[in-house]
Amino acid sequence: MNTLAVIGGSSPFTVELFHQLALTELREQPYALSLHGRNFDALELVRYFAAATLPAWRILATPDLDEALADANIVVHQARYGGLEGRFQDELLAATLDTLVDETLGPGGLHIAVLLGHAPSITCTANISSSGDIAQERMVRLDRSKLTIKSPGQPPPLVAAWMDRFRRHEESVLTATRCRTRAAVIAALKLNPLIGCDQVPIAADLIDV
Numbered sequence: 001m002n003t004l005a006v007i008g009g010s011s012p013f014t015v016e017l018f019h020q021l022a023l024t025e026l027r028e029q030p031y032a033l034s035l036h037g038r039n040f041d042a043l044e045l046v047r048y049f050a051a052a053t054l055p056a057w058r059i060l061a062t063p064d065l066d067e068a069l070a071d072a073n074i075v076v077h078q079a080r081y082g083g084l085e086g087r088f089q090d091e092l093l094a095a096t097l098d099t100l101v102d103e104t105l106g107p108g109g110l111h112i113a114v115l116l117g118h119a120p121s122i123t124c125t126a127n128i129s130s131s132g133d134i135a136q137e138r139m140v141r142l143d144r145s146k147l148t149i150k151s152p153g154q155p156p157p158l159v160a161a162w163m164d165r166f167r168r169h170e171e172s173v174l175t176a177t178r179c180r181t182r183a184a185v186i187a188a189l190k191l192n193p194l195i196g197c198d199q200v201p202i203a204a205d206l207i208d209v
Contacts, residue, residue: 003032005072007065008079010037014046017076018053032058036068 006014014035021027033050037043040063047061062068069075 002074003034003072004074004076005034005036005068006076006078007036007068008077009035009046009061009068010039010042011078012042012046013078015049015053018050022053027054028056030056030058032071033060034068034070034072035059035061036063036065037061038063 006017008014031054033054035043035047035050037046040061043061043063047059050057051059060068
């Protein structure tokens with residue numbers, strides 16, 4: 001059974017991924033979904049939504065990272081390092097320097113020192129990454145075999161082709177480009193019989209959680 005693991009799965013942004021997958025034939029196909037998150041109450045709410053949206057899928061919600069990653073074919077990495085406290089510190093730093101309050105463009109990207117401490121396990125797990133900020137760009141440099149998704153913005157040609165294939169299943173316009181990109185890549189990996197998970201890098205998207 002193919003398994004999709006979402007690291008940082010307690011984020012409310014995760015439900016958009018389920019919604020987009022449910023618009024395709026994947027809704028009724030037997031896949032497994034492993035959700036990992038630090039906030040178990042929020043994780044349970046996301047699991048409940050996933051079970052209602054993807055009725056044929058086997059759903060697991062766990063705070064144990066190793067359990068969530070076991071047997072995963074596709075890994076979406078969207079953990080927010082430092083949590084809300086880390087975000088608060090990023091905003092204080094940016095306000096002190098009178099600059100952008102954003103880890104993508106502002107000094108919050110300096111949390112790279114913390115992120116790189118987790119780099120070996122992340123690079124072993126996920127090999128498609130977003131290069132939208134300082135930290136992600138540095139992660140890609142650790143492993144040049146990664147396929148980089150630039151989001152928001154114009155995706156690479158291969159990802160764009162997958163997105164075009166997936167758009168015929170979309171019934172709504174997403175407000176977050178990065179959500180559409182993540183959902184499109186994952187769905188396209190399953191919809192295209194010429195693309196197998198053993199041939200294409202695992203999908204991951206480092207986003208703000």
